[in-house]
Structure formats: structure tokens, C-alpha cells
Amino acid sequence: MTRAPLLSAQGLVVRYGAIEAVRGIDFSIHEGEIVTFLGANGAGKSSTLNALVSLVPAAEGQVLFGGEDITDVAPERLAPMGLTLAPEGRRVFGGLTVEENLRMGAYGVRSAEKREAAWDMVHDLFPILHERRHQFAGTLSGGQQQMLAIGRALMCGPRLLLLDEPSLGLAPQIVGQIFDLIALLRERDVTLGIVEQNVAMALEVADRGYVMAGGRIVAEGTAAELRQTDRLQAAYLGGS
Amino acid sequence: MDLFVQQTVNALALGGTYALLALGLAVVFSIMGLINFAHGELMTISGYTLMYCGIAGVPFVISVPLAILAAMVAAVAMERIAFRPVRGGSGATMLITSFAVAMILQVLFQNLISARSQAVMLPPLLSESLRIGNVIIGVNKIAAIVATVLMLVFLDRFMNRQKTGIAMRAAAEDFAIARLMGIRANTVIAGAFAISGLLAGVAAVLWVSQRASVDPLMGFTPVLKAFIAAILGGLGSLRGAVAGGFLLGFIEVYLAAFLPQELQEFRDPIGLGIVVLILLFRPNGMIPSRVLGSVKV
Ligand SMILES: Nc1ncnc2c1ncn2[C@@H]1O[C@H](COP(=O)(O)OP(=O)(O)OP(=O)(O)O)[C@@H](O)[C@H]1O
Ligand SMILES: [Mg+2]
Numbered sequence: 293m294t295r296a297p298l299l300s301a302q303g304l305v306v307r308y309g310a311i312e313a314v315r316g317i318d319f320s321i322h323e324g325e326i327v328t329f330l331g332a333n334g335a336g337k338s339s340t341l342n343a344l345v346s347l348v349p350a351a352e353g354q355v356l357f358g359g360e361d362i363t364d365v366a367p368e369r370l371a372p373m374g375l376t377l378a379p380e381g382r383r384v385f386g387g388l389t390v391e392e393n394l395r396m397g398a399y400g401v402r403s404a405e406k407r408e409a410a411w412d413m414v415h416d417l418f419p420i421l422h423e424r425r426h427q428f429a430g431t432l433s434g435g436q437q438q439m440l441a442i443g444r445a446l447m448c449g450p451r452l453l454l455l456d457e458p459s460l461g462l463a464p465q466i467v468g469q470i471f472d473l474i475a476l477l478r479e480r481d482v483t484l485g486i487v488e489q490n491v492a493m494a495l496e497v498a499d500r501g502y503v504m505a506g507g508r509i510v511a512e513g514t515a516a517e518l519r520q521t522d523r524l525q526a527a528y529l530g531g532s
Numbered sequence: 533m534d535l536f537v538q539q540t541v542n543a544l545a546l547g548g549t550y551a552l553l554a555l556g557l558a559v560v561f562s563i564m565g566l567i568n569f570a571h572g573e574l575m576t577i578s579g580y581t582l583m584y585c586g587i588a589g590v591p592f593v594i595s596v597p598l599a600i601l602a603a604m605v606a607a608v609a610m611e612r613i614a615f616r617p618v619r620g621g622s623g624a625t626m627l628i629t630s631f632a633v634a635m636i637l638q639v640l641f642q643n644l645i646s647a648r649s650q651a652v653m654l655p656p657l658l659s660e661s662l663r664i665g666n667v668i669i670g671v672n673k674i675a676a677i678v679a680t681v682l683m684l685v686f687l688d689r690f691m692n693r694q695k696t697g698i699a700m701r702a703a704a705e706d707f708a709i710a711r712l713m714g715i716r717a718n719t720v721i722a723g724a725f726a727i728s729g730l731l732a733g734v735a736a737v738l739w740v741s742q743r744a745s746v747d748p749l750m751g752f753t754p755v756l757k758a759f760i761a762a763i764l765g766g767l768g769s770l771r772g773a774v775a776g777g778f779l780l781g782f783i784e785v786y787l788a789a790f791l792p793q794e795l796q797e798f799r800d801p802i803g804l805g806i807v808v809l810i811l812l813f814r815p816n817g818m819i820p821s822r823v824l825g826s827v828k829v
Contacts, residue, residue, distance in 0.1 A: 345712060347708055347712065366711070366717075367708070367711040367712050368711045368712075368713075368714050368715060368716045368717065369714075370712070370714075371712065371713055371714035372714055376712060376713075377712060379709060379712070383706055383709045385701070385702045385705045385706060385709075385710075386705065387701060387705055388698065388701060388702055388705070392698050392701075392702075393702075395695070395698065396698065396699060396702050396710070396713045396715065397713055399695070399699060399713045399714045399715050400713065400714020400715075401714070444713070448713070448714060
């Protein structure tokens, strides 16, 4: 690919005290792509995504988004720039209604037009959220909360949406719905970075992927390539 | 029966003031985990503003909003100067910072104004009373109840309808994720302090209206009570703070009115005993905050 990537990270390191969770990784996500990050528990996938949106600080390295250095930009400035995350464990605001959650998703969006467009798109994608709009988010089922978390993230009209384990803890048929949704998002030209435990499904929707183990990237390639490499299995068996 | 009605009005007036103060503590605590012991000094600042306005001959209808504004400005300034540098610090760090702020302000009041209690000029209307049937109710009590209700309605509207208010509720639940939505940390925290200042200012006007005086330690007792009320209601829970404030007001007023003469000496310990008893059965308070509900505080 010749165009500059939408997002790129070089030498990214994340530390929690003495623990080095991410140990200097390089990766990139291009406009229009779906990129997946795979790896066993504790591989450093969430730490990577969280560092991209400044929820945890990058100890070393650099993150560029749309050509701008966003390594140390405060999280609240990223959504207006078009970068956001639907975090692991959904983390919807349980004491806010569905509608209020969605409104908060668009908090940083100045243009009323953009807000309306995002609102329409979310209601289009998730009719159930419209139905439940006056309900407290805490009373939704897990699948509905995940839809709300994704819908809330979409409300800022992101150029790049990061999803951290969107299928975590959901019943199999709901997992199918979430992946259908991801396919729909691609049709709407949303660029996606997805962390998943569900490797088969992730590689089905993704264009490319990175496999992480012990805070490092141990394999990368197109989805088709990754389906074949034994590095993938090795990473899940704890090797690196 | 008349005595009972009378005391109920008193309890509502006092409980309402506690509720406003507890609410101010809870708004800040829910968002940044800080128990602001300097909340009382915000009241004192309002009290002195009323006093100086009285001396300068400013009409009461103007000095009241000025006094409230003074508490709001002081609250926001307090955050900027004292609490922002320790933001994200441990609960103990922030608590001690707030003690320091309170003490510094008390010393300043003592040295720059006076260590003694000063009279505050109030409009004569406030000391009049209305007779309804056989019940005599002070205008200041009615004003306190009306002001409390207005503030509670205003705050409810603000937190549920205004974008900033909703953002404050979101930030109270999950600060990091709220920031991810584009909600600026500084905005919600400054907003929380402004609201706590507003509530402290209104409470101060009500407090001074019952006493017509102000001294450097004026805020200490009511805020200590408000702190008890906030814990009683469930620390960090806004509805809890209101419920706790009213309950404490009722406990105090009813004990003072209906406890036999020989037991009056033990009124405060008995009141606190009731509080402790309630907390024994509901350790997280009457209406626990949904965020802290499952966590042992
Ligand atoms: N807040 C934290 N404080 C200390 N250590 C942490 C923290 N968050 C993560 N870690 C550690 O960092 C390492 C990487 O964690 P991370 O959550 O990034 O992994 P992950 O790949 O997302 O795993 P999972 O599949 O379980 O979500 C783990 O060893 C974890 O224990
Ligand atoms: Mg994770």
C-alpha cells in the first residue's frame, strides 16, 4: 500500500509499574481496513488499544493518527479527531439511559449535522437501542449492552473505531449478530481495529491481523495467511 | 399535634439545609473521590459576604446572589489551586489537602476579619412569623424549605436534562470512559465544584438567616453534620445525600423537641447512636451509590 496509514504505532511500550505489558511493537491500520489483534490472555492486546486512545500512557514509542502525533494527546481530544474505542467489558454508563449513553458518545461533536447523521446510522444499525432508549443501560442484556457500547462509540462519527473483545461473554447467536454488524460497518466505510478471542470469526471479517504474545507481535499478515501459520497456534499455546 | 406540626416544619428546614450541604459533598465525591472538608469554609465565605454587604448597605435581594456567587467562585478557585495538583492522588492525600485548605481559610478569617462572631444584618421580614391555625411558623423556616425545594428541583433538572449534568453523571460512573467520549475532565470537575459552591452558598444564606451572625468556624458544624448525612445516605449517592440530610434533620429536631427533659443532655449521643444503628443495618447507607455499592468503603 502506498498511502500513508490512518494509524501507525512505532516502538510502542506500555508499562504498569514494573510490569511491561507491551514491549515495543510496530503496526499500522489503513483507511477502510479491518485489522485484528489476536493473542492469548495477557498478551497485551487491551493495553495496546488503551494506549492508542491514551487510557493508559505510552511509556515509549510514537502513535500517529491521520498524520498527527497523538502519543500524549489527552483522551478527551481523540473522539473529536475521529478515534475512539468500545472498551473491553463494554463499560456502558449503567445509571444513564440508552439515549443518554448515546448522547454522551457524541459529546465532543460540535456539528449538529454530524450528530444527526451518527444518530441516524446508530438507530439504523441497532433498532433495539431505539426501542429501549428510555431504559437504563444497566438493565440491558449483555448483547444489548455491547451494541450500546459500539453504538456509543459510533456516535462521534469515528474514522477509526477500536473494538476490544466485542464478543466477550455473549451467547453464540449474539456473537454472530455482533460479527454481522462488523460486516455492516465495513460496508459503511468505518475502519476497524478489533481485538478478539474468537479467532475464527475475527479472521473471517478481518483483512489483516497481528498476533501478540508476551507483549510482542509474533506474527502478522493477511487474514488468509494467518489462518495458515502455525505461529498463531504457538502464540495461543504460550510460545513466542 | 400543633407542636408536632411546628417541629416538623423545623425539621424540614434544618434537614433541607443539611441535604443541600450533603449534596454538595456528594457531587464532588462522586466525581473525584474527594471528601472536601473545606466545604464549610465555602459557607463561611458566603456568610462574610452577607455581612459585608449588610455593612455596605447593599439590599438583601442583591447580597444573597452575591453571597452565593462568592461561594461558587471560591469553590472553583479551590479546585484550581489546591485540588488539581493532587487530582488522581489517593483518597488520603486529597482528604488531607482539603483539611489544609479548611485550616488555612479559618486562620485567614480569624486574622483578616475577626476571631469573634460578627452580626449580620437581615431584613426584618425574616424574623417575622406566620400564624396558620394554631401553628406559628417563622418566615425564615418557610424560606429555607422553599429554597431547598427549588434547589433540589433545579439540580434534578440539571443532572437529568443538561448535557453537562448528564456528563457529570457519566463521569461519576466511569471517569476514564467519560473522557474517551470527549468529556473534558477539567470541565466536569470544575462543574462539580461550581455546583457544590452553589449549594454551600444557598445553605450558608439559610444558615445565617436563622442565626444572624457569622464567625470563622461557622461552616464546621453544619458540614460535619452534612458529612454524617452523606454517609447515612450512601457516600457518593446524590439521592442518598438528600435522604440522609433530611433524616438527620428530623432526628435532631425531634429529639430536641420530644426527648424527656432529663435525657436532653444526651441528645447528640442518642442522635448519633440512631445513625450508627441505621448504618449497622445498611452499611453502604440508605441509598448506596451504584458505583460504590458493591465496594467496601
Ligand atoms: N491496570 C493494570 N495494572 C497492572 N497490570 C496490568 C494492568 N492491566 C493489565 N495488566 C497486565 O498487563 C498484561 C497485559 O494485559 P492486557 O489486558 O493488555 O492483555 P490482553 O491481551 O488484553 O488479555 P485479555 O485477553 O485477558 O484481555 C497482563 O499481564 C496483565 O496482567
Ligand atoms: Mg484484553
